[in-house]
Amino acid sequence: MRLFIDSANVEQIRHLNEYYPIAGVTTNPSIIVKENRPYLELFRDIREVIGNEKELFIQVIGDTAEEMIEEAKYILHELPGNSVVKIPVTEEGLKAIKLLSAQNVPILATTIYTPLQALMAALAGAKYVAPYVNRIDNLTGNGVKVVAEIAQLFSTYQLPTEIIAASFKNVQQVHDVCLSGSQTVTVGPDLIEKFIAFPATPADVSVFKKEWQKTYGTDKTNLIQS
Ligand code: E4P
Numbered sequence: 746m747r748l749f750i751d752s753a754n755v756e757q758i759r760h761l762n763e764y765y766p767i768a769g770v771t772t773n774p775s776i777i778v779k780e781n782r783p784y785l786e787l788f789r790d791i792r793e794v795i796g797n798e799k800e801l802f803i804q805v806i807g808d809t810a811e812e813m814i815e816e817a818k819y820i821l822h823e824l825p826g827n828s829v830v831k832i833p834v835t836e837e838g839l840k841a842i843k844l845l846s847a848q849n850v851p852i853l854a855t856t857i858y859t860p861l862q863a864l865m866a867a868l869a870g871a872k873y874v875a876p877y878v879n880r881i882d883n884l885t886g887n888g889v890k891v892v893a894e895i896a897q898l899f900s901t902y903q904l905p906t907e908i909i910a911a912s913f914k915n916v917q918q919v920h921d922v923c924l925s926g927s928q929t930v931t932v933g934p935d936l937i938e939k940f941i942a943f944p945a946t947p948a949d950v951s952v953f954k955k956e957w958q959k960t961y962g963t964d965k966t967n968l969i970q971s
Contacts, residue, residue: 746923749931751911753780753787757934759794769800771911771931773831773855788824797826802853804831810840817845829873831855834862839869846870853909858886860894867899867906875931877912878922889921896926916940
């Protein structure tokens with residue numbers, strides 16, 4: 746199980762990368778434009794925060810396979826570190842996934858709504874697939890069920906492609922896909938912080954401290970004895 750940050754906000758990435766077990770950062774064009782900055786400079790700043798080992802996912806915007814392939818090569822040439830190219834599962838995208846994967850370029854097949862889209866991308870050689878859980882739910886589908894079926898297909902056909910479930914609007918969706926066979930999730934900063942937000946925890950911690958200080962003195966704020 747790995748956790749990615751679905752954001753391009755450098756300060757939020759810096760904070761989460763310091764405090765949480767973060768494997769890398771995923772972006773898409775909508776996430777990038779929110780930062781309203783030159784995008785290569787933005788990618789380089791994110792890279793500086795997460796280091797060269799963690800994966801940084803960058804999505805192409807071209808319409809044809811040829812454009813997508815050129816963009817993929819440009820991204821890999823311009824950016825240092827471990828980059829993964831995101832390509833949508835359109836017909837042109839599938840062609841680009843096939844050709845780039847054959848050249849060992851790591852690809853995340855994105856914008857996935859159905860198990861068969863994921864299966865096609867995996868057969869084409871994609872390293873990752875990203876089913877869009879909340880967007881599927883919004884179309885009166887069942888995002889968690891789609892993830893579970895993709896996991897079942899990959900297991901049946903022994904495909905090495907990893908599922909990175911994406912598009913979440915609440916913690917319950919993340920919880921459910923983790924139990925449904927998604928090896929990995931990518932989640933926005935606000936939701937990641939909610940993973941551990943449970944009011945009883947800080948309340949208990951506060952009681953522990955008060956009891957401790959009743960016995961050992963209010964100046965004792967930690968276990969280190971002077
Ligand atoms: C992954 O990077 C996807 O692009 C992203 O999770 C989509 O999320 P949204 O449906 O919240 O826009």
